[in-house]
Amino acid sequence: MAVDVLYETKAKATGGRDGAAETLSGSFKVQLSTPKELGGAGGAGNNPEELFAAGYAACFIGALKFVGGQEKIAIPADTSIVSTVGIGPRSEGGFGLEVALDVSLPGLDKSEAEALVAKAHEVCPYSNATRGNIDVKLTVA
Structure with a gap:
C-alpha cells in the first residue's frame, strides 16, 4: 500500500517509558512515566x-x-x-x-x-x- 506522503515529523525518545520524548523540531517535549498498573512508579510524566x-x-x-x-x-x-x-x-x-x-x-x-x-x-x-x-x-x- 503506497502512501503519497504530504507531511512527516520526527520524534526522539530516550530512556524508554521512564525517559523523555520530543519532536526534533523542538515544538513538543514530554517527560515519560510508567503507570503503577504496569509496574512503574507512576508519577507526573505521561505514558x-x-x-x-x-x-x-x-x-x-x-x-x-x-x-x-x-x-x-x-x-x-x-x-x-x-x-x-x-x-x-x-x-x-x-x-x-x-x-x-x-x-x-x-x-x-x-x-x-x-x-x-x-x-x-x-x-x-x-x-x-x-x-x-x-x-x-x-x-x-
Whole structure:
C-alpha cells in the first residue's frame, strides 16, 4: 500500500517509558512515566498510551471534518472525543492495545452522527493503521 506522503515529523525518545520524548523540531517535549498498573512508579510524566489516546482523538476529529466537508454537513465546533486506550498482556503472548472512541457531535441527529463516525473511521489514518490489529470500539453520545 503506497502512501503519497504530504507531511512527516520526527520524534526522539530516550530512556524508554521512564525517559523523555520530543519532536526534533523542538515544538513538543514530554517527560515519560510508567503507570503503577504496569509496574512503574507512576508519577507526573505521561505514558505512550496517553499520547496515543490524545493523537487518535484529535486525528479522528480531523477525519470527521473531512467527511463532513465531503457530505456538506457542518461538524459542530464543540465536537469532542474521549479516547480510551487500554494496554495489557495478549493471550497469544506479548502485549496489546484496545481503543474506545466516545464521540460527541452536539446538535446532530444520532443516526446522522453514527453515519459520519463510520465514514470517518474509514478515512482516519489512525483507524487505517490500527484496523485488523487493535480492537476499536466506536460509540456516539
